[in-house]
Amino acid sequence: MIIVGLTGGIGSGKTTVAKMFSALGVPVYIADDEAKKLMRTSKVIKRKLIALFGENVYVNGDLNKPFIANIIFNNEQVLQEMNAIVHPRVASHFEKWANKQTSAYVIKEVAILFENGGHKACDYVIAVTAPKQLRIERLLVRDNSSEEKIEAIMKNQWTDAEKVKLSQFVIENVDIEKTRNQVTAVHAEILKKLSKS
């Protein structure tokens, strides 16, 4: 199966772009959603997360997100330990999912693709970009978050320039209609590349 990674910084519009690919009939895997599902349901992951963070990591059986976020986005060591527990499970879950798809290619949306070396398992990578200030403004509206928390998350992520250098496709997501046109063009280009290979 041909795997196209879709990545971008927090608030760049990855999910917005992923939905546009989905509307074109491309199967889309949202790694973050699946990671959170596994963190809620896998006994092995739950046990390891409790060992790492303590009992407060779950509240009434659900993930205690503010508690986790407050720790991991201020402590890179713990962030990496959590990722080492969760991400290998997501990788095998993705593989099973991808093997069931029958389309020309699939999209794998991952917020931290390059940062974790996940791009090496992709045939192509699409980077979604948007100016930092615009991303912050979107998140302040969407999440009722603080600028401080957003900056803390951004510190753990590569810059757009670094991601663009290693990506085969770039979608600049500022004007939504222009974004839609870029998605259509990238989809056509990928299909063309695949028909030649």
Ligand SMILES: CC(C)(COP(=O)(O)OP(=O)(O)OC[C@H]1O[C@@H](n2cnc3c(N)ncnc32)[C@H](O)[C@@H]1O)[C@@H](O)C(=O)NCCC(=O)NCCS
């Ligand atoms: C840490 C958690 C609890 C924070 O939840 P919260 O609702 O506050 O934020 P949200 O989920 O919207 O994430 C905000 C941003 O943080 C970044 N981020 C999230 N998880 C991670 C991670 N494991 N490593 C690095 N950055 C991350 C992403 O850019 C994301 O867009 C949550 O993100 C989580 O459970 N993450 C683990 C799942 C995971 O690893 N996802 C990353 C992609 S596989």
Ligand SMILES: Nc1ncnc2c1ncn2[C@@H]1O[C@H](COP(=O)(O)OP(=O)(O)OP(=O)(O)O)[C@@H](O)[C@H]1O
């Ligand atoms: N081109 C755009 N014009 C206006 N608003 C947009 C545009 N693209 C995305 N948004 C809005 O910005 C917010 C962030 O977009 P989205 O959730 O797609 O980003 P993301 O990269 O997936 O975020 P995260 O990294 O937090 O998962 C959403 O509220 C979305 O509706």
